[in-house]
Amino acid sequence: MSPNSLPWLLLVPLFLHLAEITAKVPAIIIFGDSSVDTGNNNYIPTIARSNFKPYGRDFIGGQPTGRFCNGRLATDFISEAFGLPPTVPAYLDPTYGIKDFAAGVCFASAGSGYDNATSDVLSVIPLWKELEYFKEFCGKLKAYQGEAKAQQTLRESLYIISLGTNDFLENYYTVPGGRGSQYTVEEYQDFLIGIAEGFLREIYQSGARKVDVTGILPMGCLPLERVTSPTMGACNELYNKVAWNFNSKLQCLIKKLNGELHGVTIVYSDVYQLFLDVLQKPLTYGFEDAASGCCATGIFEMGYMCNKKSPFTCQDANKFVFWDAFHPTERMNHIVADQMMNTTLAIFK
Template sequence: MSFVMCAASRLGIKELLPAYLSPDLETQDLITGVSFASGGTGFDPLTPTLASVISMTDQLNMFEQYKERVRAAAGDARVAEMLNKGIFAICAGSDDVANTYFTMRARPHYDHASYAALLVHHAAAFVEDLIQAGGARRVAFIGMPPIGCVPSQRTMSGGSERGCSAGHNEIAVAYNAGLSQRMEELGRRYPGTRLVFMDIYGFLMDMMMRPHAYGFAESTMGCCGTGLLEVSVLCNGVTSAVCDPVSDYLFWDSYHPTEKAYKILADFVYDTYIKELLD
């Protein structure tokens, strides 16, 4: 379960936010919301190309198709209601830093500050396109977490003691500060749109540094396999057999939090930011 799915559940919309490209998508799914997310993508135009995933631009194009499908199924009034009252959650950026910048070294001429600025530029442009072309009126932008402290980045860049990677976190902090400012600027430019930048960096860092305060025993290793590097399909029925109990772990694999952690994070975001959009 992803953070956005937990947020949808917290809002009482539905437990599972289906993928727009799912072949099993039903009319009711369209009307109550879908996900356009593509794992591994990002705001840096190089990221989806390197990872062979769906770009943010293509996701925006799919949203245009989605509106037409909703219009055909439920009429213009439903589309208007969706645009005016629906919450558009945006969550990306971590893979740009972890994969494109550090692992693949695909931006050799960028230092930490300039790469953060590049991401801010493309992220803000995406938000503006969503407002102008998409018609979104309530936008919740999820900031970048302390990516340098997730288990995989500790393993690859944290030295022999697997400490947090300062470089990863430096970009995350600069990105969050820059994008928060740009969101305020966009809010002034589009007064009819409600924009909220949801800063999860400090809260998630506290969960990582003080796991016991949140009911976790382990926050530096993933639950499946060795907990050091396994992600995605490497966490399967065999490698996850050693994962017991899952509730002790902040991270499921070496990159993604567990469902329990996502729910705690979703509650924080709902109480701190989402309520502002719902007023």
């Protein structure tokens, strides 16, 4: 061996160490509702489930997983885009373990919201419990990777939070004598923002430094809301305004926390404007139907009402923005993921 090669050999451990330190995103860690739930609700007693066909008919292997979609979710595509596994496992799925979760884990629960009362409506996992599961996961990760490596993984991972729609549509505007009678809508928005702030500070304390908070889509344009809209068939503009205002408050919170929490980068993903653009110009994006879902009549069905017995379910979900009356198709989820990767999440590449 040439003496001249020795300095390079001595530098190899340094290079490897630097590669570890500058690792971009070793895992995707997800909190939220049905927009990002990859199957946790399969393992709790709730009617908010989708682990049956035709859900999952376009998923890998054509199997329903508990995703409220015909295929993959936006977070699955984001995981793949970061060079991680193409699907993110649900934390409660017993077929996965800490080795899998070390590269991506989902704590989300369909039907959940920022408000604990929202999760009570369909008996799903509240946000405080998602946080509890996360802390349990942190302990398992430290036992698996060792303290130092686990701390690095938690610090470098990308945290995605997608919540809020259910707080309004399943709770505030729906439950008699509930939040709608306790707060004005502006007060309720502030109440939710306070919960969001507390949650973001909690995960920061556990090591989170790269965080994406996804806003609410124009919820008044969901097929289910169109059919019950005061202007039958058109978007419920009141609900859209509420979503827009809530998103504005989220952005103010993010700006505040970025200024107060040392070393954190919290970004806001604007799905509102993207969905609005797609819904107004569906043909531009290759969609033929932006007003109804593919499953069953596509007007009011989701969950157990969206099942394989319906003769009306479309043949090609790629032509639809929505899969059921509440949730996007895999193709729309892919569009959402692409935009997020090219805009807000680009900073983490």
